[in-house]
Amino acid sequence: MKDQEYDYFYDDEQDAVYCYPGTNILKNKLNIRDIEVLHEAERDYSSVRQAELTNRGVTGDFSFKHLCSIHKHLFQDIYTWAGKTRTVDISKGTIFCLVQFIEEQFDDLYRKLKKENFLADITDKREMSVRLAFYLGELNMIHPFREGNGRTQRMYIEQLCQNNGRFEIDFTEATKEEMILASVQSANVSNDLLEALIYKCLVELVN
Template identity: 40%
Template sequence: MDDLEAAEREITASTVTRVHYTAPPYSLENMKQLHRQLFSDLYEWAGEIRTVDISKGGTRFCTCARIEAEALKIFTKLQEVDWLRKQDKDSFCGLLAEYYCELNMIHPFREGNGRVQRIFFEHLALSAGYELDWENISQEEWIQANIDGVDVNYGPMKKIFNRIVTS
């Protein structure tokens, strides 16, 4: 872990306590607000959509010109399925995995996407009557599930969510 990553973790560990649950409807604006709350002490651009294209490893994330349009598609689909409410656990986990992977590919911020996404999905789960317990996921398993999601293979992510989702 480099110095910047260590500083991010230390600062967000204290700022995360300022984040309060938000009920649906959700949008990219909610994610921008979460990002601002978490990272405003660290980055002057906290809460702003990135203006550069980025990649990590062999994965190229959504081009910055398409972030808002692609995010709108995902949030519209989530709204159409009533924010995943009224789903049994298995269906909920399958849909959660799909939307997590899709939103991860958008990667709207230069840094901090993972933390914002986890908090957003905690809110989404709470609104549907579930909770997420992130404790028992190895970094290797999590990274691989996200890589698999790039190839629209949501099975590994669903397996993780089946394990960490509680009602």
């Protein structure tokens, strides 16, 4: 999966826990105090780490621990809290899952995914698109981390495809605008746009 230069679902917000005082710039290991420079560093470092994960294949059992390990690997060079759930409530138009319910909501989602055998038995591209859109939309609403949710979610979805073995997904086939619109619709109306977007990004592998 190629890297993308944006994290779809998040606007920078100031908070006293994660940001440098009086700014919306997240405290970081590199002590970067310029928001654009920080975003560039995120992209550069996470791109390298993303490629490492892609080459490794499936790196866990799709549990919450697995999701956190993906986030930790992607952002270990930038944030001390990489791999740890956020401790503040955040929103962007829609309020994301409250802090105290993050793991509970994920566990509910995980049970559904497990009942579907982690999508490993799906052979139809349309069906795979529908189910991936459902889980991507739900993961986005949980939004477990202070930053980096989009990249982490996409890697989780990529690994579901790798686990299935019949598909791979390339999110660079979607534009930033398409993904934002699909995510907003998913949060408020339906998954129709997200399903169509994933269908466009999904590639059936030749046996």
